[in-house]
Amino acid sequence: MEYSPGLRGVIAGETKISTVGMEGTSLRYRGYDAIKLTETHTYEDVASLIISDDLNGSDFTTFFKQYYSELNGDNDVNNLFKQIKSRLHPMDVIRTIVSYIGESDKKSDLDLTTQISAAVAYVIASYNENDTSELDDKYTVASSMLSNNASSDQLQALDDILILYAEHGFNASTFATRVTGSTRSDLTSSIVSGIGTLKGELHGGANERAVELINSFKDVDDAKSGVMKMLEEKKKIMGFGHGVYKIQDPRSPVVKSWVEKLISDDDAKLRYEIAQKIDEIMDKEKKLFPNVDFYGGLLLSELDFNVNLFTPIFVAGRSVGWAAHYFEQRADDTLIRPAAKYIGVEERD
Ligand SMILES: CC(C)(COP(=O)(O)OP(=O)(O)OC[C@H]1O[C@@H](n2cnc3c(N)ncnc32)[C@H](O)[C@@H]1OP(=O)(O)O)[C@@H](O)C(=O)NCCC(=O)NCCS
Numbered sequence: 001m002e003y004s005p006g007l008r009g010v011i012a013g014e015t016k017i018s019t020v021g022m023e024g025t026s027l028r029y030r031g032y033d034a035i036k037l038t039e040t041h042t043y044e045d046v047a048s049l050i051i052s053d054d055l056n057g058s059d060f061t062t063f064f065k066q067y068y069s070e071l072n073g074d075n076d077v078n079n080l081f082k083q084i085k086s087r088l089h090p091m092d093v094i095r096t097i098v099s100y101i102g103e104s105d106k107k108s109d110l111d112l113t114t115q116i117s118a119a120v121a122y123v124i125a126s127y128n129e130n131d132t133s134e135l136d137d138k139y140t141v142a143s144s145m146l147s148n149n150a151s152s153d154q155l156q157a158l159d160d161i162l163i164l165y166a167e168h169g170f171n172a173s174t175f176a177t178r179v180t181g182s183t184r185s186d187l188t189s190s191i192v193s194g195i196g197t198l199k200g201e202l203h204g205g206a207n208e209r210a211v212e213l214i215n216s217f218k219d220v221d222d223a224k225s226g227v228m229k230m231l232e233e234k235k236k237i238m239g240f241g242h243g244v245y246k247i248q249d250p251r252s253p254v255v256k257s258w259v260e261k262l263i264s265d266d267d268a269k270l271r272y273e274i275a276q277k278i279d280e281i282m283d284k285e286k287k288l289f290p291n292v293d294f295y296g297g298l299l300l301s302e303l304d305f306n307v308n309l310f311t312p313i314f315v316a317g318r319s320v321g322w323a324a325h326y327f328e329q330r331a332d333d334t335l336i337r338p339a340a341k342y343i344g345v346e347e348r349d
Pocket residue numbers: 201202203204206235236237238239240241242243244286288291292293
């Protein structure tokens with residue numbers, strides 16, 4: 001069998017959950033166009049679709065509200081939380097809290113998954129200096145992480161990016177989740193594998209690095225010379241390129257248009273102009289397009305999230321995709337165990 005570095009192009013399993021880039025640039029969740037779903041449905045509906053093939057998110061919403069309020073009164077979780085919060089990155093806090101909560105095997109797939117979603121949202125909300133306790137009936141998950149006085153545009157923007165983060169085929173973190181699940185391990189352990197894998201800057205961490213890059217330039221000219229220098233030095237510009245899409249990431253225009261719509265002051269306008277300049281240079285010099293993380297990072301920043309919460313928000317969206325893949329892998333019940341090409345020394349005595 002031919003070796004493919006990074007398993008590029010290798011079909012490593014079967015799935016009914018999504019197609020990524022199948023018609024060139026499309027993304028479909030169980031047959032539905034994900035971009036259209038941002039216009040017609042909420043994250044809760046999409047989460048229910050991905051887990052249970054049902055586009056009605058009312059059960060997901062009910063479970064989420066229940067678990068979210070239970071966490072407020074859970075002294076064990078809150079004590080652990082206090083101990084680790086000041087010294088760990090929020091991604092590590094999420095990994096630890098999800099792991100600590102664990103799971104009971106008496107629950108349905110949707111119920112189990114929602115408990116994890118609520119825990120992730122609860123951790124993210126705790127970093128907000130404002131009160132986040134009021135849950136919106138429509139955009140429940142988005143509202144749990146935003147201040148109570150968030151505008152309807154802000155709720156909708158976060159809801160959209162959560163939908164776009166929800167599922168993406170056999171990406172690295174989902175594959176890690178499936179590998180763990182394939183050993184018949186539990187859902188929590190498998191999701192923890194996913195969280196650890198998403199943390200790296202070539203995957204979920206790209207949105208943090210992209211915004212740090214944008215913020216490092218004082219104006220558009222500075223961005224132009226800075227990015228050209230990085231390209232000359234063969235450095236990667238985070239938030240550009242994609243392992244599967246080769247023409248465009250269909251999620252990027254949705255998040256970009258929200259950034260444009262939410263511009264609230266001169267500083268936000270300048271950062272958007274700097275981002276557009278980087279986008280223009282990457283197209284001209286490298287024929288590379290922005291992926292969801294480039295303008296996605298900027299959007300989360302316009303929604304007032306600290307940079308270190310961007311990847312956790314990715315987790316908040318993606319946990320349903322990971323869980324769906326876990327259940328699919330468990331049903332398939334095949335241990336994932338690829339072979340390696342040996343390139344070490346010959347036999348030695
Ligand atoms: C996502 C990514 C890993 C996809 O990788 P890939 O399609 O396998 O492409 P490769 O990493 O093999 O790169 C192919 C070429 O394009 C260049 N390239 C790819 N992405 C680049 C980027 N973001 N900035 C600059 N150059 C890039 C590589 O340097 C390489 O150039 P070379 O042929 O001269 O060596 C890659 O584009 C990347 O590292 N992007 C930045 C991280 C990121 O945004 N990740 C989030 C993904 S949603």
